[in-house]
Amino acid sequence: MKLLFAGPTLPKAQVHDANITVRGPAGQGDIFRAVEGGATVIGIVDGAFEYTAPVWHKEILYALSAGATVLGAASMGALRAAECHSFGMIGVGRIFKDYLEGIRVDDSDVAQIHGPAELGWLPLSEPLVNVTATLDLLLEGQLLSSAEAIQLQATAEAIFFKARTWRSILKRTPNIRADRSTSISIALQTCRVNQKRADAMELVAIMSRLDAQRSATKPDWEFQRTTLWNDMLKHHLMAKDPGHLS
Known part of the structure; x- marks a missing residue:
């Protein structure tokens, strides 16, 4: 399954690929849930911030360790791709390159306010x-x-x-x-x-060409299940089944 998180940068109507499922801006836990839900190719364009916890780097690493292909561009996706590039996340577009090369360093350069879904x-x-x-x-x-x-x-x-x-x-x-x-x-x-829109469209084009299969090749690093990660997992399981850990 191919899954794209996008909002104001790239409205759903502009993603002309029936094989890509579009959801709103990604918040903390969304990438983890996407992997658990069977996503094999995950694109991050827009992300929640300010009033909602943003996408956690740890869940991106989890997705990569599970063999999913994770791409980022344009907005929150460009930020996370620059930060997780060395672990295998794929960055796309001019904005990603500017952050990766240190031309840009401020997260607010991609920030904008917008209306609701x-x-x-x-x-x-x-x-x-x-x-x-x-x-x-x-x-x-x-x-x-x-x-x-x-x-x-x-x-x-x-x-x-x-x-x-x-x-x-x-x-x-x-x-x-x-x-x-x-x-x-x-x-x-x-x-x-x-x-931002141009970079997001480039990401969609790349996602369209990718095979929707998880990689069997393990990364050259090991995913560490930290205390914070285990706490997040516990909360996730309790949300799915309140009696699971009681």
Whole structure:
């Protein structure tokens, strides 16, 4: 079974592969439950954070030790792929590479607020990774000067991720004349880059080509069942069957 965790970065309707089951952003325990449920290929794009415990590195290692293929891209998936790359997790896309190479180090660069599942995970802010990619394209097309690109990037970095939108960036950037702000806004209508979406689509394409079988080859490291892991397992079993451990 192929399973993809995605939300605002890649709404379910954009995953055109009937062999891939799409669930919402992954929270702590979801990857463990996916493995126990028979998942063989697991893609992580979006993940829960702030008010919900995020995907635990340990459960990714558990999935890899069980022979599952685990891929990550775009958002929480890119972060976890960069952190678990040396253990066999597969990272995809520009954002993953930036974290892996240390070009990016701040988790909030991919963060954005969004609506609930009932509203299709409607994005309500602009993640910094998309801002950077867009400014690069505008600069390459000579629609921005180098000085303007630097100023806009600095402003975007200074805005809290929940309040970061192109309107707030343009409004708060000093030394951008009103006529230039208007010109940039017009350029954004056709040149805005959604790097997170592009990376997520690349991950889906790779998942589509993968064989949905678990690997029989054991990793060159051993999964350690720590006290915290055993506690999580106990809670999971009790949730499935309250009388199991009584």
